[in-house]
Structures are given as structure tokens and as C-alpha cells.
Amino acid sequence: MKRHALYPGTFDPVTMGHMDIITRGANMFDRLTVVVAANIEKRTLFSAEERMAMIRKSTAHLSNVDVCQLNGLLVHYARKVGAGAVLRGLRAVSDFEYEFQMAGMNRKLAEEIETVFLMSAEATTFLSSRLIKEIAKEGGDVGPFVPKHVAPALVNKLCEG
Ligand code: COA
Numbered sequence: 001m002k003r004h005a006l007y008p009g010t011f012d013p014v015t016m017g018h019m020d021i022i023t024r025g026a027n028m029f030d031r032l033t034v035v036v037a038a039n040i041e042k043r044t045l046f047s048a049e050e051r052m053a054m055i056r057k058s059t060a061h062l063s064n065v066d067v068c069q070l071n072g073l074l075v076h077y078a079r080k081v082g083a084g085a086v087l088r089g090l091r092a093v094s095d096f097e098y099e100f101q102m103a104g105m106n107r108k109l110a111e112e113i114e115t116v117f118l119m120s121a122e123a124t125t126f127l128s129s130r131l132i133k134e135i136a137k138e139g140g141d142v143g144p145f146v147p148k149h150v151a152p153a154l155v156n157k158l159c160e161g
Contacts (some may be wrong), residue, residue, distance in 0.1 A: 003030035005085040005116065008074050010037055011051045013043040013150050014058055015132055017124035021089040024118055026062045033083065034059065034067045035074065045133055045157055058147035075110035086113060086118040091127075133158075 007025055007031045011018060011034070025032045034055050038048040046054070052067050059065040072075055075084065086106060088099055103115035127145055136154040143151050 004031050004033070004081065005029040005031070005087045006035045006078055006083045007087040008037060008070065009043060010040055010129065011043055011055055012042070012046055012129045013051060013132070013154060014055045014076040015124070015127045015146050015150075016144075017089065017091065017120055017127035018055075018057060019147060020121045020124050021087065021118055022059060022065060023062065025087045026059075026065050029085065030064060031082065032062075032065050032087070033081070034065060035070045035077065037074075038047075039045075039071050040128065045161075048154060050157075053154060054147070054150055057149055073097060073109065074112055075106050078113050079110060084113060085119075086149045088115060088117050089120045090117050091125045099119075109131040134158050135139075 005025060005028070007020065007022060022032065022034060036048055036051050036055065044051070048069050052069060055067045059067070078084075078086065086103075088103070090096065090099060099117065106113060106115060132145055133140050133154070136151070137158055142154060146154070
């Protein structure tokens with residue numbers, strides 16, 4: 001097993017689904033870096049700095065987890081920091097095709113970097129950041145689905161808008 005893994009994503013915002021993968025990944029690897037993609041097509045509600053700050057706060061109890069921002073290709077970053085694996089969560093069959101394509105492309109770009117998939121915990125398979133934002137926007141309670149401090153951050157952000 002390679003010792004350092006990257007867990008990339010948009011995390012807009014981080015959810016309990018992401019936390020499930022981060023917690024289990026932190027047990028599997030010596031070091032886990034949560035990589036917050038900044039240069040993505042998606043329009044995000046939170047800035048990259050805000051997304052990173054929320055993940056840092058949520059993972060403060062995990063001593064081998066750190067957080068960074070990504071601007072270029074993931075595999076280039078993995079090579080730069082000497083990470084041997086990319087960690088991804090699979091929630092449903094619908095995730096598979098996209099993940100299959102991304103893992104395949106990353107392998108073409110950097111053969112030595114393995115993509116490792118974890119099946120999401122049953123209680124989090126229905127979660128997505130988009131749904132969380134939609135519920136919060138309509139005044140629903142997102143408390144059970146996100147780390148404790150994320151729910152008020154969402155309300156504040158939506159009020160700003
Ligand atoms: N639990 C709950 N929700 C989860 C989840 C889990 N375990 N895993 C993913 N999700 C949700 C996310 O919240 C997100 O929801 P949304 O679409 O409603 O916002 C959705 O699933 C997509 O997940 P995410 O991990 O954010 O994937 P992404 O498609 O936004 O990110 C990157 C893809 C950033 C990993 C990818 O584009 C990348 O590596 N970019 C860097 C550039 C690069 O190297 N590109 C070449 C790739 S071959």
C-alpha cells in the first residue's frame with residue numbers, strides 16, 4: 001500500500017458523505033490530503049478558501065489529514081508531492097461510469113498512481129452537495145447531513161446572496 005493518498009473533489013460544501021470517506025481513508029493511509037479543486041467547470045457557492053477552511057475545521061481531529069487547493073491536473077500534483085493513490089467514494093451505480101472514465105484517464109496520464117474506491121456508507125449514499133444547497137436554500141434542515149459548523153455557514157452564505 002502506498003502511504004500518501006489524495007482525496008480530490010469540489011466539496012461545495014463538505015458533507016457527511018465526504019467525511020465518511022475521509023475518516024475511513026485516514027485509517028487506510030499514513031497521510032491523506034483532501035484536495036479542493038479550484039479550476040473546475042462547476043460554479044461554486046463557496047470560494048476555494050472557504051471550502052478548504054470548512055474541511056480543515058471538520059477534520060481537525062484527524063492528525064494525518066491535511067487540506068490543499070488544486071489548480072492544475074491531479075496527477076501532476078500527486079507526482080509533485082509523492083502521493084501514490086487517489087481515493088474516491090462510490091455512492092451508487094450512477095457514479096461508476098464517470099469514476100471509471102476519470103480513473104482510466106488518470107491511469108493513462110500517470111500509470112504509477114492507483115485510484116482506490118470506497119463504497120460510501122449506506123446512510124450517506126443519497127447525499128450530494130447540490131441537494132444540500134437546495135434544501136438549505138428552501139429553509140430545510142441540513143444539520144444531519146453536514147459537519148456541525150457547515151449548516152450555519154450555508155445559511156449565512158445564502159443570506160449574503
Ligand atoms: N458522499 C456524498 N457526496 C459525494 C461523495 C460522497 N462520498 N462523493 C462525491 N459526492 C458528491 C459531491 O458532493 C458532488 O456533488 P454535486 O455534484 O452535487 O456538487 C458530486 O458528488 C461530485 O463529486 P466530486 O467529488 O465533487 O466530484 P467532482 O466531479 O466535482 O470533482 C475532480 C472531480 C475535482 C476530482 C476532478 O475533476 C479532478 O480531478 N479535477 C482536477 C483536474 C484533473 O486532473 N482533471 C483530469 C481528470 S481525468
